[in-house]
Amino acid sequence: MMPFYIRFLIMAAIWAGLFFFIENTARPIYLFSCSLSFAAYFLLAVTERKLILYSLMMLNLPLIAIYLDRSAWPFLLLAALFYLYEAAQSIRPAAFYSLLGGTALLAAFTMIFLRPSVIAVTLAIAALSVGYAACIGLNSARCRLEELRELYDQVLEEYRKAKRVALKNEGAARAEERTRIARDIHDSVGHKLTALGMEMQSMLLKEHNTSIARMKHTVEECLEETRRAVRALKSEAIEGIPAIIQLVRKLESESSLRIRFTTKQGVLSLVLPNIHSIALYRIIQEALTNCLKYSESREVDVILGVSPVGGVSFEIRNVFHSPGPIHESFGLKSIRERVHGAGGTVQIYCDGSQFVIMGSIPVKGDKN
Template sequence: MVIVTFGRGCAGGPGDRVDRMRRLGPDVLAGAFVSALAVAMGALVVFDRSIADGLSAPRWVWAALFAAFLLAQTAGMWWEDRLPDRLVRACFAAQVVLAPVLVLTAPTAGWLPILLVFTSTFAVYRVSGSSVAVIVAVFTCCVGVSVAIRGGRISEIALIASIYGALQVASALSVTAQLRQARLRRELAVAHAELRTASALLDDSSRADERLRIARELHDVLGHQLTALSLELEVASHQVPGPAREHVVRARTIARDLLGDVRATVGEVRSRTPVLGESLDRLVAQLPEPVVHLTVDPDIRVDEARAVAVVRCVQEMITNTIRHANAEEMWIEVTADPAGALSVSVRDDGRASADFEPGHGLQGIRERIEGLGGTVTFSVDRGFAVQATVPAP
């Protein structure tokens, strides 16, 4: 069994640990900062009497609303992968409603509108650009109303509302740019995987064509000449008298043996099958993301149809993981039983919904494998997994 890891540093080594810190650091630190800042602001409003006295709602009511906002923010930010999508959308809707309510009912907490900035930034992940623009506009108006409630002058209202409006716009544009870069990286990784697959299959096809050409040349040229030589020696053996006949007979035997060796070599060259492990190595090598752990039985030999099916299915799973799962690592294992049946297992550690509907790519995997008489199962368990079995031809 050969196990090879491809990606941004070998798993478990220093490079991988540094890479994990680099990948997780910005998102985790930003999320922790937002959560901690939100908790601190809520605590100040509740426990600072000078601010609490300015609340337009009972303190316990405001505290309950803030707790609900904090719960919705935490669920949407930290538990998104574990919750149903409709519940995540409900958490976002709760944030959009509760954030301006909290700001308007605590007008003396001048720094509280930062909650609106957090919420409008989070909106970029959840709704369209036009919806984000509406949310930013409404939140900016809420900031102005909050300043007016506490008796601010027109100039102060305009200035503070403009500042928070600009903060929201800047944050939303920054996140939009980051999401666009992430999308472009995914598209590049998908194109890279597709190109590597095409290259691997083309290499296999080119080698197969070259083997067939060599086999034909051996059979048509060398085989024909050896056959003619053997016939000539057969005739000569009946016409040469005396001791020379023994040498002619020996030469005829050698020619026949050589012709048999050529035919055996031609048959071996024609029947030689692609090395599946090499094709999969070329497919996942230098893949920018995710980190791929490839395990292939080195003794596997398959016909061209099964090799193409397995390579195409693995490629589809890689592109599916890159597009949808946001996975950091992926495990691919290909084994064969004594009868020659193949077992292909692919899983990742990314996002996966238990109520997923197979798209065109997964349907294509099923059709390819079932077309060869095999079976495919899809499952969700700490990521997405595919188990395929391809019988021997």
């Protein structure tokens, strides 16, 4: 579809051409008809009753033809074809066909009133025939495109539902597998270590031996490590970088975002304290939500790495054109507060073509 300003210029040129064929005494009527046509044309963008407006614009042509010279028929023909072209791209086939029928009757009435030459009538009929065929094809193609778009939206929604179900089932299966492994460890290794510890305790009661005491202490440490591992396996909470990966997968399945997630060398081995893990998760979540609301593109780059001082660095980029300064919304202010609360630094800026959120959070702890 042509840009609005081009279509507006075409319509203005047609009505400017009609001005030269109007009688001097009928120029107020011309101005009224011209204003009525442009008012109806502008109202097309804000109403659903487009057929009424197109019919009014078409009906306006034979009425103004009463005050025109007979040689003005090419401009009337161009106006009618232009209105049909506009209608073909905005109304349903049934309404469009009724408009075509009404336009044919109005064209016949105008030709009878103006009484152009036989050549002019022949050219007008040929032009209307070609225009009718082109507009019918355009209207059919537009309706087909709308049907395909609706079908695509339905398929996309079903795909997202299926992906959400798959992620949910995958999470349930993973939790069930962790529970099974934890139970097996508890029932086998845990029980055997407990039995071994009890046996060593009975041996120490009979005879105190330093070696046996050290072995018993080692068994108790192993048993505690086993219990800790069992508790970790039974826990469904996901923290750190895996939680962010799960967030990216969730947002991709539930929205139209296409996220390029990049982890640089060393970031996966960082041990994030709980408070820093939560802060990083919320920062990435808020940044992606901000992209979903305001980005001009559905593509987002998320990059995680290791800062020069050993912390975790993050960078979120998306296409955004802003000629003026950035107004920080509540979400961006929340990102700043979370980063500063975790003892980190953040920069939020637009480099002309991309909106960038870049920062780092210090990590206290050793690497795995």
